[in-house]
Structure formats: C-alpha cells, structure tokens
Amino acid sequence: MSSRTTISRITAIGGLSTAVLLAATACGAGGPAATSGSAASTVNVLVEAGGHAELTGVAEQCKKDTGVSANFVELPYDGMFNRLSSEFSSGNVSFDVAALDSVWLPSFKDAVQPIDELFTDEAKKDIFPALVKEANVDGHFIGMPAWTNAEIILYRKDLFDDAKNKAEFKAKYGYDLAAPTTWKQYQDISEFFTKDGMYGTDVKGGVETEWLAHVLQAGSPMVLDENNNVVIDNAAHKDALDFYTSLVKSAPPGAAQVDWAAAQNLFNQGKTAMTRFWAHAYRQIPKDSPVAGKVGAAPMIGGSAGVAGVPGPWYLSVPKATKNSDAAKKFIKCAYDHNDLGIESSLGLASRISAFEKYQDKPGYESFKPLIETLKGQATATRPATAKWQQIVDTALVPMLQKAVAGGDSATLLAAAKKQIQDLLK
Structure with missing residues (x-):
C-alpha cells in the first residue's frame, strides 16, 4: 500500500x-x-x-x-x-x-x-x-x-453469473465471461459493464501502487532498478501506464482524484462491477451494502511477466x-x-503463508487464496529500497498519474518524471 x-x-x-x-x-x-x-x-x-x-x-x-x-x-x-x-x-x-x-x-x-x-x-x-x-x-x-x-480482483459475482450477461459477453468478445486474468480481459469486461448507470471498474489517479503493480506485470522493476538507476521511462512503464489510462473510459468521471477510499465506496455502493483492491476489503463490505454477499475474489491480473502485486x-x-x-x-x-x-x-x-492458509477455506475468507497467489507471484515485489521513496511518490508519481488519467501523453509525462526523480536522488 x-x-x-x-x-x-x-x-x-x-x-x-x-x-x-x-x-x-x-x-x-x-x-x-x-x-x-x-x-x-x-x-x-x-x-x-x-x-x-x-x-x-x-x-x-x-x-x-x-x-x-x-x-x-x-x-x-x-x-x-x-x-x-x-x-x-x-x-x-x-x-x-x-x-x-x-x-x-x-x-x-x-x-x-x-x-x-x-x-x-x-x-x-x-x-x-x-x-x-x-x-x-x-x-x-x-x-x-x-x-x-496486496491488491486482488474483487468482482460482482451476481453480474458475472447472470445468464443474459454471459450470453451477450460471449457474443461480443468470443470467450466466456469470468474473473479476468489478463490486461485484455480486464479491459473487455470493464467495457462490457459500463452501461445503464454502472461502470466496469475504477481508475485511481490519486494513488500510485496500482499502476506500479502493472509495471511489475509488464516485466520491469518499479521506477528504480537494482542499481538505483531511474527506469520509469522504459517500455514496461509506458505499457503499464497506457493500460491504466485505457480504463478511464470504463470508469467513473474524475479519475484524477479517485483514491482508495473513493474506489472502495464506489464498489460497495454498486457503482462498479470490478475493482483492483486490497484483499482485506473483501471482509469489510458492509452488511447493508447493495453488493453484500454478491462479491467474488480472484488473484491480481497478470501481464507478460505474470501475476504481480505490490505488498x-x-x-x-x-x-x-x-x-x-x-x-x-x-x-x-x-x-x-x-x-x-x-x-x-x-x-x-x-x-505467514501458513496463517493465511489456515483460514483460506473458511466461509468469509474467500479472498485469501487469491491473496496468497498474488503474493507468491514471481514478479511480485516490494517498493524500491530508498529513503526518498515517499518523496518520489508525492512529488513525482501521483502528480504524473493525475495528468495521465486526465489525458496527458504517457511518454512525455514519464520522461518528465524521470528527470524529477533523478534530481530528487542527487
């Protein structure tokens, strides 16, 4: 987080x-x-x-x-x-x-x-x-x-299991409607459910962690490599940012200001069909929420490097x-x-892995198996080990993301962020 x-x-x-x-x-x-x-x-x-x-x-x-x-x-x-x-x-x-x-x-x-x-x-x-x-x-x-x-996928089981939705989705996209495992599936499903006052997902411009998970999925270390070189402008970062911003059209307006609390509220209020969110939230869905009892959990989606999250x-x-x-x-x-x-x-x-495994098959803990799989992902990694990390997040990453989800050019924004981070690390 x-x-x-x-x-x-x-x-x-x-x-x-x-x-x-x-x-x-x-x-x-x-x-x-x-x-x-x-x-x-x-x-x-x-x-x-x-x-x-x-x-x-x-x-x-x-x-x-x-x-x-x-x-x-x-x-x-x-x-x-x-x-x-x-x-x-x-x-x-x-x-x-x-x-x-x-x-x-x-x-x-x-x-x-x-x-x-x-x-x-x-x-x-x-x-x-x-x-x-x-x-x-x-x-x-x-x-x-x-x-x-770590973030996993929370999705509306009732919508995914609906026979009409299943038939319409397969007719349009050519494969069965199920919890997404890839970027493309996440895009398709988000697009499909954006209708009738609902959105397929959220886009969080106010926090950096979710985009960084996609960077890992694309096969790159996050922002800094093992030698502390700034790599935020490499192809994987751009691919991840392009994927992230591609979802804006399937998300509620005002993405630049959406943070964890806003995204959780949108999902719990039934406004979004899916969210990439911290696994603990599965058990925190209010009993009086319109989605209570209707939520499924799946591992975080994967890119070319596989499933990955940021613990x-x-x-x-x-x-x-x-x-x-x-x-x-x-x-x-x-x-x-x-x-x-x-x-x-x-x-x-x-x-501990064994602690999560002890509960994973108990009712109410259905998010634990997806969490374990995400945390065990080969590309899963913790944030860069630099004392300047929070400063990098606050002054470079979040402002860059907010501009990107508002329509800014990915390559230009990443290049500017690289220079800013290099200056911070001097």
Missing part, C-alpha cells in the same frame, strides 16, 4: 475510525520510557494507530508463553515517523519494539539491530519471498513482517538503543509464532 494508506487509513475506510482505536488504547500516544535491564518483563511497542488492535491477540499469548507483557504506544502515521526519526537520532528511545512501514526500513536501517536468529530456514519458507527479500538490508534481517496485504507489509524491529533487547526479541518471536491471531483482528491480516 502507499505508505500513507496503511493501518489507520484502511481501518478507517473499512468503517473503524482511528479515534475509536486511540480511545480504546490505554497508553495513548505517550508511554513510559524504555525499561532498563535485560530481565525486564514489559516491552514498549510503538505502532501506528490501529496496530494495537492487530497485535492484541499476540500480546496476550506472549504474556502466557513467556511472561513478557506489551505496553502499546499508538501514533498517527506522520507522528510516528517523526517520533522514530527524533528518538533514533538522539540515541535515547522510549520503545523496545517498533512496527515499521516497509518504506521506512532504508531510512532506519542503521538504528535497528539484526534479528537474523529469528529468520530460520523454516521461518523463511513460511514468509512470502518478496518480504524475506525486503527484510534483509545490507546482509542482515532487521524486521520481522507482522502483516501484509503492503509492516515489520517489527528492535532499536539498537533499547536496553531490553532480549524481551523485545521474545515478543517478536511470539508475533511470528502466533501470527494467525492477527486474522481475528479488525484489520484481519497476517504475514
């Missing part, structure tokens, strides 16, 4: 407000100073608003298993980043464990300690490959993934400055051992 649309954002668009979460958190935004001594039995855990709910079950189990208690400190996204930056710079931290957005790892890599011992061969086999790769920075594992997500993980890390490392690592191991408990939370996510 965009690093500004993570826990508090997605719980809010699912109907759970950050205010409620903060009101329910005893420790608020302050929290005591870190406990000194390796034998301390309480760890202070710094999380974004919403993270406490995700980790409550883990904390309770950890207390039973190890005697280590957790005191949660919740902060809004920007406030948390600022708190981390300030305390890491000072060398005096008030927390023993921090939940880090994946895009923060490059910024804070020198302030957190290796937890290589937790990444056993068995553990690495049960974590999605893209997350194992991202957690390893400069040869050491510095964060254990606590939960992750949205958060990692649990231990600051070098804590005096409570042993207890902190025990807590993180508990979080890994009991990772499936997060699925019972309001956010409803995990990071």
Whole structure:
C-alpha cells in the first residue's frame, strides 16, 4: 500500500475510525520510557494507530508463553515517523519494539539491530519471498513482517453469473465471461459493464501502487532498478501506464482524484462491477451494502511477466538503543509464532503463508487464496529500497498519474518524471 494508506487509513475506510482505536488504547500516544535491564518483563511497542488492535491477540499469548507483557504506544502515521526519526537520532528511545512501514526500513536501517536468529530456514519458507527479500538490508534481517496485504480482483459475482450477461459477453468478445486474468480481459469486461448507470471498474489517479503493480506485470522493476538507476521511462512503464489510462473510459468521471477510499465506496455502493483492491476489503463490505454477499475474489491480473502485486507489509524491529533487547526479541518471536491471531483482528491480516492458509477455506475468507497467489507471484515485489521513496511518490508519481488519467501523453509525462526523480536522488 502507499505508505500513507496503511493501518489507520484502511481501518478507517473499512468503517473503524482511528479515534475509536486511540480511545480504546490505554497508553495513548505517550508511554513510559524504555525499561532498563535485560530481565525486564514489559516491552514498549510503538505502532501506528490501529496496530494495537492487530497485535492484541499476540500480546496476550506472549504474556502466557513467556511472561513478557506489551505496553502499546499508538501514533498517527506522520507522528510516528517523526517520533522514530527524533528518538533514533538522539540515541535515547522510549520503545523496545517498533512496527515499521516497509518504506521506512532504508531510512532506519542503521538504528535497528539484526534479528537474523529469528529468520530460520523454516521461518523463511513460511514468509512470502518478496518480504524475506525486503527484510534483509545490507546482509542482515532487521524486521520481522507482522502483516501484509496486496491488491486482488474483487468482482460482482451476481453480474458475472447472470445468464443474459454471459450470453451477450460471449457474443461480443468470443470467450466466456469470468474473473479476468489478463490486461485484455480486464479491459473487455470493464467495457462490457459500463452501461445503464454502472461502470466496469475504477481508475485511481490519486494513488500510485496500482499502476506500479502493472509495471511489475509488464516485466520491469518499479521506477528504480537494482542499481538505483531511474527506469520509469522504459517500455514496461509506458505499457503499464497506457493500460491504466485505457480504463478511464470504463470508469467513473474524475479519475484524477479517485483514491482508495473513493474506489472502495464506489464498489460497495454498486457503482462498479470490478475493482483492483486490497484483499482485506473483501471482509469489510458492509452488511447493508447493495453488493453484500454478491462479491467474488480472484488473484491480481497478470501481464507478460505474470501475476504481480505490490505488498503492503509492516515489520517489527528492535532499536539498537533499547536496553531490553532480549524481551523485545521474545515478543517478536511470539508475533511470528502466533501470527494467525492477527486474522481475528479488525484489520484481519497476517504475514505467514501458513496463517493465511489456515483460514483460506473458511466461509468469509474467500479472498485469501487469491491473496496468497498474488503474493507468491514471481514478479511480485516490494517498493524500491530508498529513503526518498515517499518523496518520489508525492512529488513525482501521483502528480504524473493525475495528468495521465486526465489525458496527458504517457511518454512525455514519464520522461518528465524521470528527470524529477533523478534530481530528487542527487
């Protein structure tokens, strides 16, 4: 997910407000100073608003298993980043464990300690490959993934299963109407359902992640290659952008301003037949929604490189400055051992493959198999490991997308974005 649309954002668009979460958190935004001594039995855990709910079950189990208690400190996204930056710079931290957005790892890599011992061969086999790769920075594992997500396809089963729609679609396009697996199928189905006051899909000009997933599907790394060269103007980026903007004619007007919340509302209100959206949203469809009980889930579509998505993980890390490392690592191991408990939370996510598999065949969790397939996709990759990533998103990628969906020339816009990003990285 965009690093500004993570826990508090997605719980809010699912109907759970950050205010409620903060009101329910005893420790608020302050929290005591870190406990000194390796034998301390309480760890202070710094999380974004919403993270406490995700980790409550883990904390309770950890207390039973190890005697280590957790005191949660919740902060809004920007406030948390600022708190981390300030305390890491000072060398005096008030927390023993921090939940880090994946895009923060490059910024804070020198302030957190290796937890290589937790990444056993068995553990690495049960974590999605893209997350194992991202957690390893400069040869050491510095964060254990606590939960992750990715975009999949949500579609209206009732419309796809309708006999009249099936017959008309096959007559027009020459193949059976079913959940799309390719760009072309997604275009055809979007076009087909754009009628009678409905749109086939949405186009999100206000966020970058979805377009970047299509870049991966087209066979290119996102924006930067492994040597940090800016490749945003290559053929794959242009193909992905052309595909993305081709859907504007099958989407509601005002695409330049559509973000995650707007797209989710459009789908839940029955305005769109399909959406590429984060898998957690399947379980957050309101019971009084006109589409409740009528939604199917499928893996993210694929391009020439196959199915691919951009994961949205958060990692649990231990600051070098804590005096409570042993207890902190025990807590993180508990979080890994009991990772499936997060699925019972309001956010409803995990990071271990086995945790998702445990629930994938249960009613109400039909989005998990598509999520697993998407996260296992060979082309699936996390965002570029640069401390400038959020700046690149805010100043180059989103403005470029907004101009593109409004009719701008793809090649011209990508070339301009390349120069802008190169200047940012100087």
